Amino acid sequence: MDVERGWLAELMGFLRPDQVLTGAAARRGYDCDAYTVDRFPPVAIVLPESTAEVAEVVRWCNLRNVPFTARGAGTGLSGGSLPALGGIVISTKKLTQILEIDLPNRQMLAQTGIANKKLSDAVKAAGLHFAPDPSSQTVATLGGNIAENAGGPHTLKYGVTASHVVALTLVTPEGDVVQLGDRVPGGPGLDLAGLVIGSEGTLGIATEAWVTLTPLPNHVITALVAFGTVREATESVAEIIASGTIPAALEIMDRGILGALKAAFNLEYPVGTEALLLVECDGDSAELVKAEMATVDAICRSQNCLNLETAEDEVARQKLWTARKKGVGAMGRLAPSIVTHDGVIPRSKLPEMLDTVYEVASRHQIGVANIFHAGDGNLHPCFYFDDRDPDQVRRVVEAGEEIMRRCIELGGSITGEHGIGVEKLDLMGLMFSPADLEFQAQAKRIFNDGALCNPCKILPNQKSCVEHKSRWRGMAW
Ligand SMILES: Cc1cc2nc3c(=O)[nH]c(=O)nc-3n(C[C@H](O)[C@H](O)[C@H](O)COP(=O)(O)OP(=O)(O)OC[C@H]3O[C@@H](n4cnc5c(N)ncnc54)[C@H](O)[C@@H]3O)c2cc1C
Numbered sequence: 001m002d003v004e005r006g007w008l009a010e011l012m013g014f015l016r017p018d019q020v021l022t023g024a025a026a027r028r029g030y031d032c033d034a035y036t037v038d039r040f041p042p043v044a045i046v047l048p049e050s051t052a053e054v055a056e057v058v059r060w061c062n063l064r065n066v067p068f069t070a071r072g073a074g075t076g077l078s079g080g081s082l083p084a085l086g087g088i089v090i091s092t093k094k095l096t097q098i099l100e101i102d103l104p105n106r107q108m109l110a111q112t113g114i115a116n117k118k119l120s121d122a123v124k125a126a127g128l129h130f131a132p133d134p135s136s137q138t139v140a141t142l143g144g145n146i147a148e149n150a151g152g153p154h155t156l157k158y159g160v161t162a163s164h165v166v167a168l169t170l171v172t173p174e175g176d177v178v179q180l181g182d183r184v185p186g187g188p189g190l191d192l193a194g195l196v197i198g199s200e201g202t203l204g205i206a207t208e209a210w211v212t213l214t215p216l217p218n219h220v221i222t223a224l225v226a227f228g229t230v231r232e233a234t235e236s237v238a239e240i241i242a243s244g245t246i247p248a249a250l251e252i253m254d255r256g257i258l259g260a261l262k263a264a265f266n267l268e269y270p271v272g273t274e275a276l277l278l279v280e281c282d283g284d285s286a287e288l289v290k291a292e293m294a295t296v297d298a299i300c301r302s303q304n305c306l307n308l309e310t311a312e313d314e315v316a317r318q319k320l321w322t323a324r325k326k327g328v329g330a331m332g333r334l335a336p337s338i339v340t341h342d343g344v345i346p347r348s349k350l351p352e353m354l355d356t357v358y359e360v361a362s363r364h365q366i367g368v369a370n371i372f373h374a375g376d377g378n379l380h381p382c383f384y385f386d387d388r389d390p391d392q393v394r395r396v397v398e399a400g401e402e403i404m405r406r407c408i409e410l411g412g413s414i415t416g417e418h419g420i421g422v423e424k425l426d427l428m429g430l431m432f433s434p435a436d437l438e439f440q441a442q443a444k445r446i447f448n449d450g451a452l453c454n455p456c457k458i459l460p461n462q463k464s465c466v467e468h469k470s471r472w473r474g475m476a477w
Contacts, residue, residue, distance in 0.1 A: 004043050007064060011046060011088075014056050019094075021045040030089045033076040036337055036387055037397065038422050038472035042069070042083040049094045051169055051177055051207040057090055058205065059175030061452055069454045070201040072113060072141030075134075076148060077340050078421030080200045084456035084468060092143050095207060098122055106213040107166070107183060112143030112206045116150075119211065128213040131158035134417075135328065143206050149198030151417040153249040153324065154280075156375040158214060160417065162197045169208040170196060173453035183210055195443065200419045201454045203447040217248070217282035219289040219312075224320040225300045226273040226307040230254050230370075233275035234350035236303045237374040240279070241347050245295045247375065249280040254354075256369025256382070257327040264330035267323065270307045277305075277374070278324050280317075327371045328382065334367060335384035341400045345412035347377045356406050357381045364399040366392070378416040379407065393473070401427065422472060425460045 011020050021027075027041040043066075048054045061068045067087030074081055083089050092113030100109040103126055110119060116137040120129035133152035134140050140150065146168070151160045158164075167181035181193030196203050227233040233252050240250065253276045261267040269276060277300065281292040293310065300308055311317045331338050345353050354370065361368035361383065372380040381403060385392040404414045404427050414420070414427045428437060441459050456465035 007066065008044060010060065010064070011044065011057070014060075015046060015048065015053065019047045019049070019053075021047070030071065030074070030083070030091075033071075033074045033079060033081045033421075035077050035079045035082075035339065035421065035423055037339060037393055038079045038082055040083055040086060040468075040472050042089040043086055045071075045089040045091055047091050047094045051171065054090060054095075054171045054205055054207050055175045055177050057088065058171050058173070058453075061088060062174055062450075065452070067452050067455050070143065070147070070205045072144030072147075073115070073136070073139040075136040075140045076144060076421065077342060077418040078415070078423040079472075080147065080419050080421040080454075080457060081144075082422055082472065084422060084454075084465065084472065085451075087452075090205060092141055092205075092207075095143075099208065103128075103213075105183070106215075107210055108213055109208060109210050110142055111208055112146065113141050116140050116142060116145055123213055124216070126213075127216050129216055130211055131155065131164055131214040132161045135325070142209060142211070146197050146206050146209060147199065147201045148417065148419045151373060151376065151378070153251055153278075153373060156250055156373065157246050157248045157282075162194065164212045164214070165193065165197060165209050166212060167210040168193050168196060168206050170204040170206050172204045173448040173450065177207075178204075181210070198419075199444075200421065200457050202444060202457050204453065217289075218284045219286045220248075220280060220282040220317065221289055221293045221310055221312050222317040222320045223277075223279045223293060223296060223300075223308060223310045224323070225277040225279065225305045225309075226270045227275045227277065227300075227303070227305050228272050230275040230354050231351045232303040232305070233277045234354055234374065236277060236300050236305070237350060238348045239299045239303070240296055241375065243295055243299065245281075245292045247279050247292065247296065248282045249278065250373070250375030251278040251324050252276070252370065252372055252374040253278070253323050253327050254370040256367070257323065257330070257371045260330035260334050260369060261323055261327060263333040265326060267326075269323070272306055276323055278320065324371070327369075331369060331382060331384055334369075335386060337387035338382050338384050339396050339400065340380050340382045340418070341403060342415050342418035343379045343404055343407035343412055344377050344416035345379060345407050345410045347375070349410040349412070350374060350377065350379075353379060353406065353410060357403055360399050360402050360406075364395040366395055366399055373416075376416060377412065379403075405430065420458045422456060422469075425456070425458070425469075428458070428460050
């Protein structure tokens with residue numbers, strides 16, 4: 001404790017007292033992200049206000065051999081910002097400025113603690129937006145999106161974060177400040193920005209980023225389609241993609257979500273609905289958008305949909321989005337805790353995979369609801385349970401691992417957009433050989449030779465992490 005008091009005095013030598021949080025409530029608030037099964041408290045949380053301050057904190061951590069973990073809004077779903085070995089959480093909460101908007105070149109420079117949606121709000125009047133739109137976008141930060149290579153409902157058509165970030169300012173794990181990427185395409189040198197995007201904060205802390213801005217479409221049609229079985233909804237998705245039509249969004253919500261919406265908001269959908277499919281088609285040509293929606297309409301009707309409602313004006317369209325936007329929040333009515341899993345499978349395997357999800361959840365006696373970017377083949381089974389009960393936690397973890405193993409068997413992957421974090425460390429060996437993993441570890445060591453920068457994430461069996469694993473889980477009850 002004396003050592004820790006000494007640390008704090010040193011940190012306050014270059015940060016103001018209100019930039020260093022050490023109270024019990026703060027340490028509790030920063031001991032996990034939205035994956036609440038694993039927890040560990042930091043010694044302190046620091047709130048730097050510039051790249052220079054982030055670099056100074058990181059250099060101090062190196063000097064004192066203190067682990068550090070970057071944190072945006074803490075909406076991550078795999079334990080990425082869990083301070084796995086304690087130490088310091090470096091929050092980007094105060095790095096929220098838009099530094100430059102370059103409309104002619106459709107680019108924007110922003111600090112990475114800004115919430116995703118604020119980027120789009122800032123250029124809406126100019127008819128532009130930042131296309132990656134995770135469903136957490138009102139709070140999730142640009143830095144968190146970069147670290148997780150986040151997707152969202154509309155990234156089916158527009159591409160995930162990596163397609164929209166062209167250059168970065170990175171504080172390296174040693175505390176140097178480097179520029180990666182280039183504002184013009186085809187710049188010289190290795191594509192290190194490409195390596196950092198999606199590396200879950202293990203290769204340094206991004207403090208600023210140049211992002212590209214995408215024109216808002218002139219014509220948008222949204223459809224909400226009710227099906228009597230989940231299989232008909234998932235088969236429609238596979239058929240829509242196979243037809244060559246790429247909607248802007250293709251999202252599924254199942255009966256578990258509909259039950260939560262009823263409990264929380266008293267929302268009702270047509271009698272007999274077991275799944276809703278939300279489809280959005282957009283573009284600059286009204287005829288093309290209408291033609292795409294006609295294809296969707298024909299496919300959904302051939303799959304015996306119960307009801308198909310479309311809307312073109314903004315207010316009516318947003319009403320159709322209600323179930324998608326409020327679905328996860330509504331689950332708070334069902335149980336104290338939610339674990340949202342994230343797998344990917346070839347879209348044609350969605351019907352079979354959903355059957356597996358229900359069977360596994362029922363065998364482990366866990367409540368499950370599904371709300372997911374079906375068009376990407378993403379799968380997000382949301383288990384609802386009580387994380388104060390060790391037996392329920394064990395069943396949730398085992399059921400999740402079973403589902404991930406099935407995703408791999410069906411030719412998919414253990415994550416589409418939520419990352420590995422600590423949640424899926426043990427599953428990496430199912431996807432990669434020891435040689436593959438060692439090659440990734442070598443690449444990581446070029447940036448991060450020690451064990452200080454966001455330790456124990458992505459790659460399994462890191463030194464000093466193995467014996468800590470049971471402690472993270474033990475903190476859940
Ligand atoms: C309701 C809900 C809906 C969601 N929907 C989606 C979705 O549609 N698509 C999707 O992809 N994800 C989704 N997510 C997951 C999550 O919102 C994303 O992963 C998001 O990008 C995390 O951003 P954050 O600011 O909360 O990051 P955090 O959770 O704080 O951190 C996530 C990771 O990023 C690292 N990190 C944070 N900032 C930086 C930085 N500046 N530099 C380097 N590393 C950093 C952290 O160390 C950690 O490893 C959802 C989550 C919730 C709770």
